[in-house]
Amino acid sequence: MSSVSYAVFWLLLTVILAVIELSTMGLITIWFAIGSAVTIIVALLGGNIWVQLFTFVIVSTVILLTVRPIAASHFNNQIKKTNIDAIVGRKLIVKTDIDNIKGTGKVEMDGSTWLAASSIDEVVIEAGAEVRVVRVQGAKLIVEREVI
Known part of the structure; x- marks a missing residue:
């Protein structure tokens, strides 16, 4: 194959990987798309297939391992917790004594009353x-006393 044929192959691979990344937004295939884009230059400069493969693997791996953690932390801090994930960790006020032995206890959250139990059986929370x-x-929240 000629260097132009290899370059076309790497270009097609770049486009395919970019489309996959756009459809999944997983921050995985984009790094391989960048690796294949750099490999296009190596192919056009006449590098043999082994040099091209080496370039693709090294560039993709280095970018994946160095840039992905930074990019992932930047993008993932915009994700809002929903449902149960949004409840865990919240601080609430006890409405009625929480006593696991008696099976009592309620807390208020966002204007609603929820059943509650202590994470430690012997502990009564007033x-x-x-x-x-x-x-x-x-339908029960397992809670522990907030230490101030």
């Missing part, structure tokens, strides 16, 4: 105390 949600178990 009404008015501030608690933090540690997990959700069915």
Whole structure:
């Protein structure tokens, strides 16, 4: 194959990888698309197939390992937690004493009353105390006393 044929192959691969990245937004294939784009230049300069493959693998890997973590942290900080993920970690006020032995306890969250249980069975949390949600178990919030 001629250097132009190799360059066309790398160009097609670049486009395919870029389209995959645009459709998934996973920040994975974009780095390989960049690697194949750099390899187009190597192909046009007459590098043999082994040099092209080496360039593709090295450039893709180096960019993936160095730039992806920075880009991922930049993009992922815009994601809003929803549903249960948004509840865990919230600080709430106890409405009625939380006593796992008696099976009592309620907290208020966003104007709604939720059943609550202590994350430690023997601990009773009095009404008015501030608690933090540690997990959700069915329709019940498992909480622990917030330490100030």
